[in-house]
Amino acid sequence: MPGAPRAVRTGIREGIFHDVPANRIGASLCTGVHGxxxxxxxxxxxxxxxxxxxxxxxxxxxxxxxxxxxxxDA
Structure with a gap:
């Protein structure tokens, strides 16, 4: 998923994703997919x-x- 880090950062910048470290979102997505x-x-x-x-x-x-x-927090 070479474009994933950029896509996550773009999502954060555009207000789609929560403003948390991009690597936290990326790790969650990667772990979920690989699992x-x-x-x-x-x-x-x-x-x-x-x-x-x-x-x-x-x-x-x-x-x-x-x-x-x-x-x-949900």
Whole structure:
């Protein structure tokens, strides 16, 4: 994800993400994605298109967690 740090910094600057260190958001996103992949590699549980849709929902949830519309203390 070479463009991710820049995308996170842009999101913070434009007020999309909370004003926290970009590496905190980046680490959270990276950990969430790699965790999902590790689980799927070890024991896939969602075959076919359902797996793709579930992964998309997971990534969207990770991103929403850092959006300014989501309280950090929730």
């Amino acid at each position: 999902w992949i590790a689980i799927e590699m070890h024991r896939p549980v969602l075959p076919g298109e359902d797996a793709d849709a579930a992964y998309d929902r997971h990534v969207h949830a990770l991103l929403r967690a850092w959006c300014t519309s989501t309280p950090l």
